[in-house]
Amino acid sequence: MARLPYRTIAVSGASMSPTYNDGDWLLFRTVELLNASGLRPLIDKVVVIERESFPGVLLIKRVIRIDSSGIWVEGDNKEASTDSRNWGAITPPEIRGRVLLRYRGG
Numbered sequence: 001m002a003r004l005p006y007r008t009i010a011v012s013g014a015s016m017s018p019t020y021n022d023g024d025w026l027l028f029r030t031v032e033l034l035n036a037s038g039l040r041p042l043i044d045k046v047v048v049i050e051r052e053s054f055p056g057v058l059l060i061k062r063v064i065r066i067d068s069s070g071i072w073v074e075g076d077n078k079e080a081s082t083d084s085r086n087w088g089a090i091t092p093p094e095i096r097g098r099v100l101l102r103y104r105g106g
Contacts, residue, residue, distance in 0.1 A: 015075030
């Protein structure tokens with residue numbers, strides 16, 4: 001069964017505040033449709049990730065850098081975010097999509 005190219009996700013928590021807040025709904029484009037030129041266009045973009053160590057749990061983070069160690073992601077609210085500063089870089093397969101817009105906010 002083919003996956004839909006666009007999905008939605010609800011923001012839970014304050015890790016991406018003030019950009020996105022608890023209760024916001026986001027539309028994201030799934031990874032299959034990301035820029036074919038590679039991951040570099042994702043730097044400074046907000047992505048949806050699913051850590052290999054936590055299957056089924058989707059997180060929203062900003063891509064800070066991409067280098068030989070992997071993809072470094074952080075929440076916009078550094079004091080309230082668990083991210084690459086805690087786990088280290090993530091791998092490309094852990095990126096599920098890129099956030100396009102907030103369509104309902106609190």
